[in-house]
Amino acid sequence: MRAGRGAAAALAILALAACTREGGSGYVEIKTVPSNARAPALYIDADKIEALKSGTTVLRQPVGAAKLQLDGDGGKITLCQFVVKKNRITTLTVSALDRPPRCQCGRTGSGDPRTCIG
Amino acid sequence: MPKFASDCRTSVALAPALLLVFALSGPVHAQSQAPAPGSPEVTTADDEFSKQLRELKKSFADVGKQIDDSTQAIDRIKNPEEGRKSIEELREHVGKLLGAVADNGDVSRLGALALARADEKLKSLQQDTRFKPDERQFLVDKWRELRGSTETAIRELDGARKDFSELLRTLQTNEDYIDELMQIREHEKALQVIHQLSDGIRDASIKLQKLLGGIKPPGA
Numbered sequence: 001m002r003a004g005r006g007a008a009a010a011l012a013i014l015a016l017a018a019c020t021r022e023g024g025s026g027y028v029e030i031k032t033v034p035s036n037a038r039a040p041a042l043y044i045d046a047d048k049i050e051a052l053k054s055g056t057t058v059l060r061q062p063v064g065a066a067k068l069q070l071d072g073d074g075g076k077i078t079l080c081q082f083v084v085k086k087n088r089i090t091t092l093t094v095s096a097l098d099r100p101p102r103c104q105c106g107r108t109g110s111g112d113p114r115t116c117i118g
Numbered sequence: 119m120p121k122f123a124s125d126c127r128t129s130v131a132l133a134p135a136l137l138l139v140f141a142l143s144g145p146v147h148a149q150s151q152a153p154a155p156g157s158p159e160v161t162t163a164d165d166e167f168s169k170q171l172r173e174l175k176k177s178f179a180d181v182g183k184q185i186d187d188s189t190q191a192i193d194r195i196k197n198p199e200e201g202r203k204s205i206e207e208l209r210e211h212v213g214k215l216l217g218a219v220a221d222n223g224d225v226s227r228l229g230a231l232a233l234a235r236a237d238e239k240l241k242s243l244q245q246d247t248r249f250k251p252d253e254r255q256f257l258v259d260k261w262r263e264l265r266g267s268t269e270t271a272i273r274e275l276d277g278a279r280k281d282f283s284e285l286l287r288t289l290q291t292n293e294d295y296i297d298e299l300m301q302i303r304e305h306e307k308a309l310q311v312i313h314q315l316s317d318g319i320r321d322a323s324i325k326l327q328k329l330l331g332g333i334k335p336p337g338a
Contacts, residue, residue, distance in 0.1 A: 026213070029283055059220055089216075089287055
């Protein structure tokens with residue numbers, strides 16, 4: 001009975017995991033320039049990004065649109081939006097010398113120039 | 119209907135039924151989760167990190183083989199559409215590699231934990247009065263050694279992250295260029311780009327082989 005229960009649980013988890021995997025994920029690379037500048041606390045939507053090692057981080061992200069934000073006086077300020085596509089990498093560069101910091105896209109789409117794509 | 123939508127729907131439909139079987143087949147007994155007598159009860163952050171690194175090496179070797187096979191297939195490609203599909207497959211392989219070493223992945227997280235644990239141990243041992251000076255020095259030296267090898271492994275992973283990111287970017291840029299060339303019916307040029315790309319991937323494969331030899335789980 002216990003073995004059956006274990007197998008069923010494993011199958012259920014696998015079924016849900018397969019669903020998530022099929023949805024796919026891509027990557028976002030965030031660079032701060034200059035790399036030795038003290039980077040502001042950055043967020044992808046509501047999730048805080050850990051401190052950037054040597055001014056760069058590569059994060060796995062679910063496919064879809066998201067916002068790169070930072071803390072501002074009256075709440076979070078959106079620096080730019082980006083779109084993550086399956087198995088592709090979207091590159092964003094945050095210029096820490098600008099006040100407020102500015103986001104530059106590695107590549108932009110034909111629509112909004114503030115939306116970075118991979 | 120897109121493949122994702124149909125597969126996902128099947129999975130979602132099956133999951134509740136399977137979870138129901140799980141729920142009906144009895145309570146979870148805490149005893150069944152307990153470690154067997156004599157087995158180690160404490161798994162430290164560095165144990166987990168080392169284990170993940172060993173698994174990573176194995177999966178890198180498997181993906182490396184798939185990349186090599188794809189590269190050989192690219193050399194024989196005679197039409198751009200086939201080439202574009204191969205690049206898409208390659209992106210998937212490289213995506214797996216990058217996912218394994220991403221900053222928000224398990225391996226990176228465990229690496230940071232292992233490093234923090236080593237730092238904490240070193241700090242506490244410096245103040246520990248339980249041991250004789252030579253015993254304490256021995257423990258401190260061992261933890262320093264472990265910390266050093268953890269740092270080395272983390273540096274290797276940082277390098278791998280950079281290499282895989284670059285490779286993924288190269289693949290997607292080339293795929294987009296090939297796509298553009300096909301739209302203006304420059305099929306010969308597209309084929310040329312595809313064949314040139316295989317050289318770049320071979321270089322990446324060599325780098326991957328070097329990385330495989332370089333990753334040494336701490337304490338191994």
